[in-house]
Amino acid sequence: MSAITRTISYVDAIREATDLEMARDEAVILFGLDVDDPKAIQGTTRGLLEKYGAERVFGTPLSEDAMTGAAIGMAMAGLRPIHVHIRMDFLLLCMNQLINIAAKAHYMYGAQVRVPLVVRSMIGRSWGQGAQHSQGLYSYFMHVPGMKVVAPTNPHDAKGTLIAAIRDDNPVMYVEHRFLHFQKGPVPEESYVVEPGRARVLEEGSDVTIVGISQALVESVRAARYLESVGVKAEIIDPIWLAPLDIDTIVESVKKTGALCVVDNGWTSCGAGAEIVARVIETIGAIQPIRVLRLGFAATTCPPTPSLEEHFYPNGQTIASAVYDLVSGQARGWMPDERADLKEIEFRGPF
Amino acid sequence: MSAITRTISYVDAIREATDLEMARDEAVILFGLDVDDPKAIQGTTRGLLEKYGAERVFGTPLSEDAMTGAAIGMAMAGLRPIHVHIRMDFLLLCMNQLINIAAKAHYMYGAQVRVPLVVRSMIGRSWGQGAQHSQGLYSYFMHVPGMKVVAPTNPHDAKGTLIAAIRDDNPVMYVEHRFLHFQKGPVPEESYVVEPGRARVLEEGSDVTIVGISQALVESVRAARYLESVGVKAEIIDPIWLAPLDIDTIVESVKKTGALCVVDNGWTSCGAGAEIVARVIETIGAIQPIRVLRLGFAATTCPPTPSLEEHFYPNGQTIASAVYDLVSGQARGWMPDERADLKEIEFRGPF
Amino acid sequence: MQHSQSSSSFSPDIFRDLYRIRRVEEEVARVYPTDRIKSPVHLSIGQEAISVAVCKPLRADDIVFLSYRSHAGYLAKGGDLRAMIAELYGKATGSAQGKGGSMHLVDVAHGVMGASAVVGTTIPHAIGYAYAMKVRREDRIVVCFFGDGATDEGVFDESLNFAALKRLPILFVCENNSYAIHTHQSQRHFVSNIAERARVRGIPSEVVEDDLAALLTRAEAAVAAVRRGEGPRFLECVTYRWKEHVGPGDDFHLGYRTRDEAEPWYARDAVRIAGDALDAAERQRIIDDVEKEIAEAFAFAEESPFPGKEELMKNVFAEARR
Amino acid sequence: MQHSQSSSSFSPDIFRDLYRIRRVEEEVARVYPTDRIKSPVHLSIGQEAISVAVCKPLRADDIVFLSYRSHAGYLAKGGDLRAMIAELYGKATGSAQGKGGSMHLVDVAHGVMGASAVVGTTIPHAIGYAYAMKVRREDRIVVCFFGDGATDEGVFDESLNFAALKRLPILFVCENNSYAIHTHQSQRHFVSNIAERARVRGIPSEVVEDDLAALLTRAEAAVAAVRRGEGPRFLECVTYRWKEHVGPGDDFHLGYRTRDEAEPWYARDAVRIAGDALDAAERQRIIDDVEKEIAEAFAFAEESPFPGKEELMKNVFAEARR
Numbered sequence A, B: 001m002s003a004i005t006r007t008i009s010y011v012d013a014i015r016e017a018t019d020l021e022m023a024r025d026e027a028v029i030l031f032g033l034d035v036d037d038p039k040a041i042q043g044t045t046r047g048l049l050e051k052y053g054a055e056r057v058f059g060t061p062l063s064e065d066a067m068t069g070a071a072i073g074m075a076m077a078g079l080r081p082i083h084v085h086i087r088m089d090f091l092l093l094c095m096n097q098l099i100n101i102a103a104k105a106h107y108m109y110g111a112q113v114r115v116p117l118v119v120r121s122m123i124g125r126s127w128g129q130g131a132q133h134s135q136g137l138y139s140y141f142m143h144v145p146g147m148k149v150v151a152p153t154n155p156h157d158a159k160g161t162l163i164a165a166i167r168d169d170n171p172v173m174y175v176e177h178r179f180l181h182f183q184k185g186p187v188p189e190e191s192y193v194v195e196p197g198r199a200r201v202l203e204e205g206s207d208v209t210i211v212g213i214s215q216a217l218v219e220s221v222r223a224a225r226y227l228e229s230v231g232v233k234a235e236i237i238d239p240i241w242l243a244p245l246d247i248d249t250i251v252e253s254v255k256k257t258g259a260l261c262v263v264d265n266g267w268t269s270c271g272a273g274a275e276i277v278a279r280v281i282e283t284i285g286a287i288q289p290i291r292v293l294r295l296g297f298a299a300t301t302c303p304p305t306p307s308l309e310e311h312f313y314p315n316g317q318t319i320a321s322a323v324y325d326l327v328s329g330q331a332r333g334w335m336p337d338e339r340a341d342l343k344e345i346e347f348r349g350p351f
Numbered sequence C, D: 001m002q003h004s005q006s007s008s009s010f011s012p013d014i015f016r017d018l019y020r021i022r023r024v025e026e027e028v029a030r031v032y033p034t035d036r037i038k039s040p041v042h043l044s045i046g047q048e049a050i051s052v053a054v055c056k057p058l059r060a061d062d063i064v065f066l067s068y069r070s071h072a073g074y075l076a077k078g079g080d081l082r083a084m085i086a087e088l089y090g091k092a093t094g095s096a097q098g099k100g101g102s103m104h105l106v107d108v109a110h111g112v113m114g115a116s117a118v119v120g121t122t123i124p125h126a127i128g129y130a131y132a133m134k135v136r137r138e139d140r141i142v143v144c145f146f147g148d149g150a151t152d153e154g155v156f157d158e159s160l161n162f163a164a165l166k167r168l169p170i171l172f173v174c175e176n177n178s179y180a181i182h183t184h185q186s187q188r189h190f191v192s193n194i195a196e197r198a199r200v201r202g203i204p205s206e207v208v209e210d211d212l213a214a215l216l217t218r219a220e221a222a223v224a225a226v227r228r229g230e231g232p233r234f235l236e237c238v239t240y241r242w243k244e245h246v247g248p249g250d251d252f253h254l255g256y257r258t259r260d261e262a263e264p265w266y267a268r269d270a271v272r273i274a275g276d277a278l279d280a281a282e283r284q285r286i287i288d289d290v291e292k293e294i295a296e297a298f299a300f301a302e303e304s305p306f307p308g309k310e311e312l313m314k315n316v317f318a319e320a321r322r
């Protein structure tokens, strides 16, 4: 693959993908609370109202349930709606439409309708967001057949998966972590798709497979740096798409390493990590013993105070510490000191 | 444990538990769509309106979201609401209140409030219920900290877990499968609780551990009978409570058998089975190879037509066939013929 | 068909549509106990006039959204009868190849966009579809049918708000039969004034009594106004469900309502009234036609195959088509 | 504090309550840029009079439910100031030990049942609590505060319906500041008539303009009616948010509203008006008291410890207490 020379942010990658698709296809339409307001959803919708007009780019009343249903109706009529939510937590208001209709319509209406709907939902963190502004609930959408789920971790994939999602004739849950919004990275100027169902081996290693989901991938890369210092070589996998999930890539890696750690940006119970572990073990559990570990949100409500919040999320150091124990087969009691040079983690490809 | 002489149905066990608790504690209150109508929620609420009056037993408007919020408000005020839904699928209308508030209130309000709420939700099946009247979505509630989840499989536990749920100061999701409503079994007349977090080994065996959830437990017992005919001895576990989950009992069993099959009454992806498998493997995966299999709904929307629906759900025969392959380590191509004597499966204890 | 309360005359088409729906429902009810219908059925008997009157002024390319009590709306809009019966039978020739069932009837080619088993869920679909028509400057319109129970759900109010705000080409039709299953509206609403709730949003709204002539006039006017681009309209149509909530029988034995309550509605039966307006020969010709069509549709369903096992996993996802 | 538009005289208490809330908010805004407050803040500046007027006739054992813009309601109802500031600081002495944050203030001992970050979510809690009071034959009442944006959500309409149906002892108070974040009501509602939506449900309802005297009178009357057992009441109180939606600053630079729009509201400032009604010495005494209390509360928060790591997993579940 040829080197990509332009560097832009994740926010701009989303904006550009939307812009390109809206220019390419009149049917694409963008709405949700505040998409047309001065803050333009962190900048991801900036300029689109001016370019495409208020019928194709509009804010809505605070009516998540009806607006999701409306998005489905628009999709049935042949539009390709992108419905934006500044917090994934608000999706709990429209689960009926998403799970009972969007995921099922094509099947239960005998393939007479299609629901090409993209739901953009943001996960927050820090600054005291607390209980209801922090949840990464994507496993809810992995549970139900008929939905695709994607959680891009870098600007390149943010653009390519959003274009893929918009062109997909099925409902796609597109998950953005606010920390990732500030990531910069190489992004081609032209249109391209990052296809559903293909994971990426970000770094090769022989001792343990670490699968990092959404922003947890960044923490996993940090963890890999720490682990190097104790001689542990981690293979880092970015699943990109959670449904369909590229389990083969993960299984191949675990066959080699014999140890799997999934670092999630949500709770572990019945989460994405549980699914990944179960599928790996169903495939190769009978053949070899496998060390397995899931990390994710602490099994509690997210507290806003920083003294507790720092223990709510796994980070590079805590991941490294736990993975070191995992590969060692015993508690080592090792916790690396924070390294300032790991503050900025950027992906430069290859993609 | 002394023998229990009285036999009643699951429906009557629910009714009796509710009655006993309403008599014992004025704070217990029962409501939901149609709880006071002539069909009395399959009979589970029969007679309670007459006995406790329309303020403590009432039907509601079709407003699942607000009524769930109201239930939470009642609970904050010191009542102990039981909110009934004739289909679990309708919970998708009130996920915001259940996940964003009920599960979190005690924590995020600094332990100043309690939410002693019981949500009774029914899973359907057959008779063309189809896409939106068939889902077993309990993994959504296992995902979020702060909720308890129970899926009793027999009249004894239906009564004992409901009483435990009503007395619990936390939100409890109580899951009833309509097929189980017709089960009969021994139930003590007096009050008793079946405590959260304790599973039951229903049948002992050495070759494979089968965990059956809700109605899938009945199918698992059928499967065990078929498996006997090919010499496979299955250990059957009823988890009863899905959260908190008694993983120790399951782990102990798998240590012995080396093989685990979870038969679920829902989709497998990020489902209860994924969680059980992941926790077992996290505990003992490093020590021994373990054969693992999840069975559950086919990864599709539930079709109403019987020619497809019969393939949507695992049953005694298909479970037996798959488990035989699992313990054999190879595809045997064995599918037992249906046995008429397995139509009625009843649990006679011990409890 | 002795006496008529209304002196209006109705076109043969109206009688045909009404009679056809009534007889389909009666056939469904007749067959139901044999277990050959593989789906719960929510019969429209007693409520047919609303669907027929509202669909009469619609064009083939207009769109309707329905609730699970969808048979009348489906047929009135032109949904395929054979595909419907086959769907109830769970057959591969059904409107959804047996994957929808009675509660999810659909016929996109005839503008029936689909029914849903969860009360109120199709209301926002209707506004979304109408929004698409509006931005594409089409002169089609959407009609959204639902029951009085659906108006209890918050999504109803949210949808009215959006429809009003965006001046959408949509006609809301509430079939108020007073009951949600066995619970009367008076046990669910402090004031029984559903139409007012639309009016307060700025949507012209009216209550239409159970009278075929009135229904036809009011529906035609409302459809015309919506088509002229005047924004949404709302009709609350007062009606009565003759049969049990779900299933083929009567339900007076349950005790939540009495036969006395039902009698006046039977006396106003629109099917009879529309039939009485015709001369006997013409009426009989229509009856014969319809009976033949229905018999054929049931025969078609009976003879059709069930879908094969390989269908189970098909169409979970839509395949790319470009 | 030069001139007053209103000639009414207001009690010292009213001034104290208003001034106290205003000054707490200003202190929060002042401290905010230092990052010692560990939570997003939604300031009530400009809207204080509504909380003060409505809480004035309440008893200590009455209950209020709040939105995330909760500081005014929390303080007006008697919520503990030190616990509030400590909660904003994320300290162990906070109302929720740092586990709630600014958006989830609570003080059960003083009848503040809790605020929520998801718009509209506390409205049904309020009706549930009122239901409990009703069945227990208490003479307490519930007040439910929320913004105009919350009325977009279906749960608002569902809750009105239930409150009306069950004749609950609840006063709904909509603080209509015309905006949901940066989106004006006119972009969200076709007709701006929130109070009408309650009236159509059979709930006596009125619009109260931005006038302290009117607010006091109307709130007192509404609370009295609810307490007499006359069922729910609804007040739509017209108001204006002076500061940005979230955070401590102004936001005219964003361009969604102008300073011109704000000026008339500044001119009607209730804090100043209530102060002007007092003699200078009395006013100063109150100011000194309040300033001292606020300074102490912030000092308390500053000095308090953060919760220790062991708190993270505490109170996920409530322990049995019997």
Ligand SMILES: Cc1ncc(C[n+]2csc(CCOP(=O)(O)OP(=O)(O)O)c2C)c(N)n1
Residues within 6 Å of the ligand: B033, B062, B064, B090, B093, C069, C117, C118, C119, C120, C146, C147, C148, C149, C150, C151, C177, C179, C180, C181, C241, C245
């Ligand atoms: C959201 C939801 N809640 C409850 C039910 C159970 N239910 C099925 S039909 C029905 C009554 C609906 O009444 P109405 O809208 O008046 O329609 P009708 O049956 O009278 O045509 C109810 C409560 C449901 N299907 N969906």
Ligand SMILES: Cc1ncc(C[n+]2csc(CCOP(=O)(O)OP(=O)(O)O)c2C)c(N)n1
Residues within 6 Å of the ligand: A033, A062, A064, A090, A093, D069, D117, D118, D119, D120, D146, D147, D148, D149, D150, D151, D177, D179, D180, D181, D241, D245
């Ligand atoms: C359900 C939900 N949707 C969206 C948001 C994002 N949001 C936070 S505050 C707000 C505006 C609410 O406006 P209003 O109810 O008028 O209250 P105000 O801020 O004016 O006091 C929105 C849209 C949210 N918190 N919850």
Ligand SMILES: [Mg+2]
Residues within 6 Å of the ligand: C147, C148, C149, C175, C176, C177, C178, C179, C180, C181
């Ligand atoms: Mg009805």
Ligand SMILES: [Mg+2]
Residues within 6 Å of the ligand: D147, D148, D149, D175, D176, D177, D178, D179, D180, D181
């Ligand atoms: Mg506002």
